[in-house]
Amino acid sequence: MKNVHERAPQLRIDLDSSTPLARQIADGLRALLVSGELAPGDRLPSSRRLGVDLGVHFNTVAQAYRELEGEGWLVLNRKQGTFVAGREAVQPQASDKPLLLAAFREELIRLAARYRSQGLEADELLAIAKEEMNND
Amino acid sequence: MIEPSEWWFGSLLMYFLVPLGVGALLAVMPWLSRPETWFAVTVAPGFRQSEPGRRVLRDYMKGIAGIILLVLVMQALVLWLSDDRALIGLAHVSGVLFLSLAGLVVFIYCRRQLLPYSQSQSRQREVGLEPPLTARQVIPGPLWLQAIPYLLLVLPMSWVALHFADVPDQVVVHVGMDSVAHGEKSIRTVFGGTAVLLVSLVLVHLVMLVPFFMRRLPNQARRSRGINLILLQVMFIMGVLGGFLAFLPLHGEAWVNPPLGIGLILGGTLLMLFVPVVTGWFVLRSGEPLVVGDRSPDECWYLGMLYFNPEDPALWVEKRFGVGYTVNFARPTAWLGIGALIVLAVGILALTTG
Numbered sequence: 001m002k003n004v005h006e007r008a009p010q011l012r013i014d015l016d017s018s019t020p021l022a023r024q025i026a027d028g029l030r031a032l033l034v035s036g037e038l039a040p041g042d043r044l045p046s047s048r049r050l051g052v053d054l055g056v057h058f059n060t061v062a063q064a065y066r067e068l069e070g071e072g073w074l075v076l077n078r079k080q081g082t083f084v085a086g087r088e089a090v091q092p093q094a095s096d097k098p099l100l101l102a103a104f105r106e107e108l109i110r111l112a113a114r115y116r117s118q119g120l121e122a123d124e125l126l127a128i129a130k131e132e133m134n135n136d
Numbered sequence: 137m138i139e140p141s142e143w144w145f146g147s148l149l150m151y152f153l154v155p156l157g158v159g160a161l162l163a164v165m166p167w168l169s170r171p172e173t174w175f176a177v178t179v180a181p182g183f184r185q186s187e188p189g190r191r192v193l194r195d196y197m198k199g200i201a202g203i204i205l206l207v208l209v210m211q212a213l214v215l216w217l218s219d220d221r222a223l224i225g226l227a228h229v230s231g232v233l234f235l236s237l238a239g240l241v242v243f244i245y246c247r248r249q250l251l252p253y254s255q256s257q258s259r260q261r262e263v264g265l266e267p268p269l270t271a272r273q274v275i276p277g278p279l280w281l282q283a284i285p286y287l288l289l290v291l292p293m294s295w296v297a298l299h300f301a302d303v304p305d306q307v308v309v310h311v312g313m314d315s316v317a318h319g320e321k322s323i324r325t326v327f328g329g330t331a332v333l334l335v336s337l338v339l340v341h342l343v344m345l346v347p348f349f350m351r352r353l354p355n356q357a358r359r360s361r362g363i364n365l366i367l368l369q370v371m372f373i374m375g376v377l378g379g380f381l382a383f384l385p386l387h388g389e390a391w392v393n394p395p396l397g398i399g400l401i402l403g404g405t406l407l408m409l410f411v412p413v414v415t416g417w418f419v420l421r422s423g424e425p426l427v428v429g430d431r432s433p434d435e436c437w438y439l440g441m442l443y444f445n446p447e448d449p450a451l452w453v454e455k456r457f458g459v460g461y462t463v464n465f466a467r468p469t470a471w472l473g474i475g476a477l478i479v480l481a482v483g484i485l486a487l488t489t490g
Binding site: 008009010011012013014015016032038043044045048049050051052053054055056057058 | 259260261262263264265266267268350351352431447448449450451
């Protein structure tokens with residue numbers, strides 16, 4: 001029998017991180033959605049179930065689910081559960097693009113600074129960034 | 137000193153076998169835990185073989201051996217010096233109770249010795265977003281297999297109900313150390329004991345559903361299936377024992393007296409105690425140890441047995457030693473469940489004792 005744990009998408013959080021837990025869960029799920037590991041129609045665990053598995057309050061998971069629902073990634077149905085939506089590729093308006101890119105740059109600078117302050121080299125970070133972008 | 141008789145042979149056997157059996161269970165208890173825990177404390181891989189790990193085990197075994205010896209000597213002395221059966225019975229019951237409590241004290245002492253070696257639980261959490269567990273994954277065998285223990289109990293009960301007129305006016309209700317084995321014939325005395333077993337059977341069966349509500353950890357499906365296999369075995373033993381007890385009102389003392397009656401009752405009870413232990417031994421060893429622990433911090437396990445963690449949303453957690461589940465006492469639902477069980481127990485008591 002094939003082990004379900006080997007093929008199921010994995011969600012990771014860090015209880016000691018300064019990033020709020022709901023944000024970590026939303027970010028983790030978004031990464032799985034963008035990479036296609038979670039495909040349209042896939043069913044997600046209920047917020048209560050995921051809360052128990054992660055050891056966090058179910059409202060924290062529900063908050064993350066609502067955030068992703070707002071972005072069009074998830075469909076939340078009280079009776080049927082939470083599903084990945086068939087989301088169309090988003091095309092930002094021309095006027096929004098410079099703002100989005102500037103926000104990404106700012107976030108990247110902060111992220112790189114955090115890890116460079118812990119001794120990692122810029123080349124190493126760049127290699128990982130390229131690898132991840134190419135995987136997409 | 138009481139002269140041994142045929143009946144007393146069986147009782148005397150139980151008199152010494154029960155403390156020895158309880159002692160044996162206490163002796164194997166440390167190994168009935170997941171590989172990453174030792175005396176209900178999360179430890180590093182290979183810790184059990186280290187000098188501190190072995191030292192604590194030696195202390196534990198010495199303690200348990202001493203308590204068993206003390207209880208056996210105490211019981212032998214009472215048996216030798218007294219011919220008061222009530223006193224002998226009291227010595228038997230209090231001996232087993234003392235053995236269990238003292239064993240627990242030794243266990244807690246050993247746990248305290250190990251707490252400085254406790255490995256803190258990982259604060260990194262990783263879960264698989266797999267679909268919910270299915271019945272096929274966690275419940276062993278087909279549905280009809282789970283129905284057999286009920287049939288083993290209900291068919292003899294039905295047979296006795298059909299032949300209720302043949303049941304003598306005096307029936308075997310309880311067989312104590314004082315050899316009193318009679319009760320007035322009534323629905324309660326004839327079916328009370330087996331009805332309690334039937335309710336217990338349903339409760340054991342319900343525990344099989346716990347994996348659907350508990351935290352999923354790596355290998356959870358396989359481990360839960362293993363635990364359910366033990367529960368199924370217990371249900372079968374309960375069914376056989378219950379079926380035998382159901383026939384007692386019809387066949388009376390002939391079925392209770394040695395060798396058949398005592399053999400079946402003793403054998404069934406011993407099976408009920410040791411089959412789960414032996415199976416549990418293998419179940420707990422199957423699969424990889426949980427490297428990051430079970431997400432229930434050691435400091436939230438009081439006496440190594442009671443889990444109280446308000447920060448953990450999980451209601452059900454796997455026990456730290458022994459096989460099975462316990463509840464997070466910080467969850468109000470746990471107290472509601474305990475309240476419901478107390479109401480059920482009091483209800484059964486009220487119905488069976490009038």
